[in-house]
Amino acid sequence: MSLLQEEAIFRSENVSTISILKDVMSKKATEKKITLNITYELSNETISSTLSQMLPMIAHYKTLTDKYNLIEPLKELVMDGSTDDVLTPEHRHILNNANSIREQYKQTPVHLNRLC
Structure with a gap:
């Protein structure tokens, strides 16, 4: 200053x-x-530095949002009489951890929702 x-x-x-x-x-x-x-x-270095700090957070939130949005469709698929054998290991993991994913999603700051 x-x-x-x-x-x-x-x-x-x-x-x-x-x-x-x-x-x-x-x-x-x-x-x-x-x-x-x-x-x-704003210098280009500042913008680059800020984005490099934000991008991992945005990527994490995007992945979390994708998992959250898959929970109900995966539940419906299994409830239609199919066993969870038709699911990929990743999809089984999402269903098995649905409560945790929901809690994490609820705790995510609302302002990040605008970024994804």
């Missing part, structure tokens, strides 16, 4: 940090009826 007369420059590799700082400053300025001119620059 560096301060000049009527100007402050903040640097961070974390986009969320800058976003939170911008929101807090805007809120305080509004409360005090001060006009702020906020600009920001």
Whole structure:
């Protein structure tokens, strides 16, 4: 952070940090009826770093969502008189762990739902 007369420059590799700082400053300025001119620059390295941190989380949630969405169709397939012998080992694993998958799915942050 560096301060000049009527100007402050903040640097961070974390986009969320800058976003939170911008929101807090805007809120305080509004409360005090001060006009702020906020600009920001994102470097390619910052974007790349942020995405590399997010992608594993998104991939995990996508896989969890896929498993969650398979639970009911797999249950119906087995309930129609078929044994679970017709299921792949992966599908059997999903059915055997349906309660755990449901709980994990419920605990997943809602905002990730928009990403998948």
